Amino acid sequence: MPLGFDAPFAEAVRHLAELGYDGVEVQVRETTARDADAMLRTTESSGMEILGVGTGPVAAQDHLTLTDPSPDVRRHAFDRLRDAARLAGALGVPLTLGQARGTFLPGLEDVQRAWAERAVRQLAEEAASVGSRLLIEPQSRGNTSLWNTPDQALAVMTALGVPAGLVLDTHHLEAEGVDSVQAVTDHTLLTGCLQLAAPGTRGPLAVGDHRLPALLQALRRGGFTGWLTLEHTQDGDSFRAAARSWTALADAAATLAQRTPAP
Secondary structure (H helix, E strand, C coil): CCCCCCCCCCHHHHHHHHHHHEEEEEEECCCCHHHHHHHHHHHCCCCECCCEEHHHHHHHCCCCCCCCCCCCHHHHHHHHHHHHHHHHHHHHCCEEEEEHCCCCCCCHHHHHHHHHHHHHHHHHHHHHCCCCCCECCEEECCCCCCCHHHHHHHHHHHHCCCCCCEEEEHHHHHHCCCCCHHHHHHHHHHHHEEEEEECCCCCCCCCCCCCCHHHHHHHHHCCCCCCCEEECCCCCHHHHHHHHHHHHHHHHHHHHHHCCCCC
């Protein structure tokens, strides 16, 4: 994944543990629940946790979406996502859904929306039945035609009556003209994951990013219980990119602590 740590799983986990990270969100392509034990052994050996299962490669690498005009492709996409849900259940973590929703074709918008809504309802029910929880990520229109803002995602969740939450991504929020701090403030309790990247470049975080203390403060005030994911370009060196983002977050936390009066 171009936005993930570029190394074999065990190596990535070891390096991230060295930097001080607590856990990883794993992006899966064809992984199933059978792989859960091996994944847990790998992370636990480095003192890490698996915090979530992402499904980005299903669409990004294999071009499988829930709104493809081909019934076979839609079926294949759903099967992959269902396997990912079962893996998430075996790991005891949430499942995230983004780009695999797909994009509309002229004249097929209504039927494609119906395909997506039916599949997402089934996926949310599958995730809940195995002890996971579906988190829908609002993404920009460059990635998907469906549910591009938090309000749109919440509206469909309510209409479908599914047990789901949100993933908020600063890159996609900003691409849609949504203020990321306001979005986090408004939706903290429904947010299972906040994905972070530098504004504009979608690169590693930088020390002095004015958004970071405000985002951390909004999460704290809202009682956030999820996880932060660094989802950004790697600039040719994943270890260095992860170190830069870690330093920026640590600096933001220190800045916020200085601003917060002692009890």
